[in-house]
Structures are given as structure tokens and as C-alpha cells.
Amino acid sequence: MSIEAALVASSTNAERGVESDPAAVNSRYAWYVLAVLVLVYTLSAMDRAILSILAEDLKHRFHLSDSQLGFLHGTAFGVFYALFGYPVGRLVDRWNRVKLLSIGLTLWSLMTALCGLSATVGQLIVSRIAVGIGEASASPAGFSLLADWFSKSKRGTALGCYIGGLYLGAGLALAIGGFVVFRWELAYPGGGVFGLHGWQVAFLAVGLPGLPLALWIATLREPRRGLADGVFRPAEDRIWRRFVGDISAVLPPFTLIEAGRCGVRPFAINILAALVAALVCWAAIAVSGDTLQWLALGVGYYAAFSSAQSLRHRDPPTFALTWGTPAFLLTMIGFGTVSMLNVNMGFWTAPLALRGLPTDKATVGLILGLTSAIGGMLGVLGGGRASDLLLRRNPAGRIWVGLGAAIIPIPFVLGMCLTHTPWLFFLCNVPVVFFGTLWIAAGAATVQELVLPRMRGTATITYFLVSILLGSGLGPYMIGKVSVIEGSLSFGVAAGLCSTPIAAIALWLASRRVRQAETSKAARAFAAGERES
Numbered sequence: 001m002s003i004e005a006a007l008v009a010s011s012t013n014a015e016r017g018v019e020s021d022p023a024a025v026n027s028r029y030a031w032y033v034l035a036v037l038v039l040v041y042t043l044s045a046m047d048r049a050i051l052s053i054l055a056e057d058l059k060h061r062f063h064l065s066d067s068q069l070g071f072l073h074g075t076a077f078g079v080f081y082a083l084f085g086y087p088v089g090r091l092v093d094r095w096n097r098v099k100l101l102s103i104g105l106t107l108w109s110l111m112t113a114l115c116g117l118s119a120t121v122g123q124l125i126v127s128r129i130a131v132g133i134g135e136a137s138a139s140p141a142g143f144s145l146l147a148d149w150f151s152k153s154k155r156g157t158a159l160g161c162y163i164g165g166l167y168l169g170a171g172l173a174l175a176i177g178g179f180v181v182f183r184w185e186l187a188y189p190g191g192g193v194f195g196l197h198g199w200q201v202a203f204l205a206v207g208l209p210g211l212p213l214a215l216w217i218a219t220l221r222e223p224r225r226g227l228a229d230g231v232f233r234p235a236e237d238r239i240w241r242r243f244v245g246d247i248s249a250v251l252p253p254f255t256l257i258e259a260g261r262c263g264v265r266p267f268a269i270n271i272l273a274a275l276v277a278a279l280v281c282w283a284a285i286a287v288s289g290d291t292l293q294w295l296a297l298g299v300g301y302y303a304a305f306s307s308a309q310s311l312r313h314r315d316p317p318t319f320a321l322t323w324g325t326p327a328f329l330l331t332m333i334g335f336g337t338v339s340m341l342n343v344n345m346g347f348w349t350a351p352l353a354l355r356g357l358p359t360d361k362a363t364v365g366l367i368l369g370l371t372s373a374i375g376g377m378l379g380v381l382g383g384g385r386a387s388d389l390l391l392r393r394n395p396a397g398r399i400w401v402g403l404g405a406a407i408i409p410i411p412f413v414l415g416m417c418l419t420h421t422p423w424l425f426f427l428c429n430v431p432v433v434f435f436g437t438l439w440i441a442a443g444a445a446t447v448q449e450l451v452l453p454r455m456r457g458t459a460t461i462t463y464f465l466v467s468i469l470l471g472s473g474l475g476p477y478m479i480g481k482v483s484v485i486e487g488s489l490s491f492g493v494a495a496g497l498c499s500t501p502i503a504a505i506a507l508w509l510a511s512r513r514v515r516q517a518e519t520s521k522a523a524r525a526f527a528a529g530e531r532e533s
Contacts, residue, residue, distance in 0.1 A: 025228045030149035038165040045169025046206040047112040052350045053177035057199040070480030078472025079300040081132035082465045087246035089140040089461025101141040102217040108134025109210025116203025140460040148223040160384020160441035167376020171369040177202040178365015226453035249310030250303040262313040277302040320528035321451045327517035334506030335443035336467030340475040344496045375433035384441030395515035398442040405439035406503040417490040
């Protein structure tokens, strides 16, 4: 069966679903899987976002500057999340996604708990890096599973529900973290049981629940790959050999070995890319003095280049539909730059409130937690639903949702930076969270639809690789750096809005290309070497 025929085969059944068949698309079991996956993403977000409400405690405990806090939250986590996410994303396209997700959840839960037992900055950084490595499985595995369990007409809504767990978890992390620290320190000012302080107990409280959930995840069924699109893909061989090769594609210095396998010219280009990255890294360190930040980011950008180069050699069809497609590139850059607002505000809002408002940590955590959980989930769900509806009217409908998410929050962010009145600050944060999250499901669905079913894990992690290096790798650190230079966190947060024009331009250009890219994907994959589905 040709790719073009396979992509349209069984479309009626895929859209309709069969309730009596537990393996049917859009079935009750599919919604059950979605509910369990939402819990996974909720815990993922809790483990990631807990650092925000604990930022002031960590700053005083380890004597950190704002730029170092930004590095700890954004770069240390994000770069290694993206770096190891590439081989994990490739593994998602080849191996059992349920098993992989269960293993990843176990790892990041343990590492979050270890963050609370860190005695030095170095231990804290290593633990955060390990959390990022573990969480690298959550997005590609979850997105790929849901893309098989739900048809195209419901995919945006399903992904919106899944990603909604991100904001439910972020809200719970703020509320639980603020409450635990406030009450624990009130009861045990000098340290309680085993000498633990409030910030340590908060890490343990959000990390340990992931262990029993990992066992639950292992009981889920693995759907047939391509189920919702009526496509059948045979199982792949040499899975672990290829996984080692994918790790070599992003982990220096093994990247040089992988580049050498691609040929003399790719090897020379890879060497040149490494030298350029090292030179830029050296210059940034000389100017800023922040060695770990730019070293990690330099490795991340070089790894992204190496992964693209390796993909071009090892899987030309997937390269053609991702790095080789302008619409895909512009989508990654546009949505990735929009993500900077979410990452920035997700981390710095709590410190901004604690430093500028006459209120305590428990109150800040509760209010921001509720806002993040309710506003974020409504925003993601609303954005997913809006993207599905707009897509029926215009092939670029999902892109327009992203444009709105980039522009609408601007005046409200500025209001938060200028006010010292608690009710006004928290009121402005509501539209920032709601409108600022509209894009997430739209971006995820767009990426899934620009590639063939077998490529979805790789496409997802490629998308996250770029967006995280842009959003997490630069955003929190730059705000912290501006805060250090200007002596004002408010000024730093406002300065973070400079990314908006870049996002708007990239998304507008993507909107003009996405229809042609989607309709031609099968033919372009076939031309690049794809043969049978």
C-alpha cells in the first residue's frame, strides 16, 4: 500500500471510533488512557515548577544570584531535557512507549526527591539535570500515544487535556510548596524531622508520589502505531543499536564519531560547527562571567545541529519533513519563542510577588497556584478546542491561536511589573496565564500533522529541542541577568517581552506555508526514500 493511500485508508472508522472495541480510536479506553497520562504530566509539571516557589529559599540557602537561579530553573533542566530528549524521542518511534514512560517517571521522581537532599549547589544542579533527563520521555511518549488513540478531529482537544496537566501540576506545586514551606518553618524554625527544612520537605512531597504512578502507567495498553490514521507500520529491528547511535548524535564528543560515519564533508562541517559554538560560548562567558550557563547552552546548540546532521544521514524522510521543511522550522521557532513567556512567568512570578508585595509565601503560593491550575488548564483546553475549530475554517487556524497567545498577554505582564498592589498584581496574572497558554496544544497538534505517524516521536522531540533551547535555555537566565545588572526583577521580567516580535514574525511566515507542507508530506517523504507504510 502506498503512503498516500495508507494515510486516507480507514479514515471513516478512525474518525468514528468503535466504543465496543477497547483498541478503537476515540473509545472509552482512549479517554481512560488520556486521564492517566494527564496525571503523569501533572506530576512532571510539579517536579519541574516546584523550584519557583522555593527560589527565595534556595537563593538564601546556597547564596545564589538571580542569574544563577535562572540557570538552575531554565538551562540546567532545559538543555539536558532537550539534549537527552532527542534519543528518547527517537526511541519513542521504535520501542514500547508505555514502558519508556514508566521508566522515565521513576527516574525523574527519584531525582526530584534527591533535590531536597542536596547539600551543595553542585548536587542540586546534578539532580536537576537528572530530572530533565527523566522528563524527556513525557512529551514525546505522551504525544505519540495520544496521536494514535485519537483521530485528527479530536487530537487538538486530547492534546489540550494532556498538556492541561502541565498547568494543573504547576499550580499544585506552587500551592503545596508554599503551604509546606510556610507551615514547616513555622513549626520547626531550625529544622524538623531528620533536620529537614521546609524547602527540602517540599521537594520530597512532590517527588515521591511519582513512584506508585509509574507502576500504574506500566499497566496501560500500547496502541498500534498509526492506529488513528489507518496506517500499519511493521516493528523495527536493531532498536538498541540505533538508540546508541542517536545518543552519539547529540552527546559530545561522540557526535564527532557519528559525524564521521556520515562522510568526510559532514565531519568537516561538524568540526566547524563545534568551533563556532565554542567561539560564541567563549565570547559570551567573557562578557557575562557565567561559565556554566553558556557552556551548557553552547553544548545544547551544537547538539541540536549534530542531531539534525545525523538525522539527515540516518533517516532522510524524517529529516525532509522536519528540519528540511520551512513550515516546520518556522513553527518550531515561532512556538518556541512564544514558550519563553510561559517559562519566564512560570518561574519568576512567585519571586516577583514575594519581593514586591506585602504578603507571605503561603498566600502567594495558594493564589498563584489556583491561577496557574485553573487559568492554565482552561487556556490549554480552550486553545486546543479553538485550534480545532479554526482549523476547519483555515489550514493555518492553529497558527493564529499562537499569534494571539504571543501578543495579548503583553499589557498584563507590564501591569504586574509596575504595581505593588496585591489584588491588582494577582488580577493581571489571570489573563497572562490564560492567554499565554492558548498556543500549547495548537503547536503540538501542528507538529504532529506535518509528519507521518512513524515520525511523531522524533518530530515532537525535535520541536521541543528547539523550543526549549530558545525558551528555557535563554528566557529565565536573561531575566535573572537583567535583574542583576539593573537591580530590579520587575525590569528584568519586562525586558523578557522582547521575544514577542520574533515569535509573531515566525508564526506569520509559518501560517503561509503550513497548508502546502501538510498536503505534500507523503509525496516529499516518498521522494526522500520512504517506501511503504
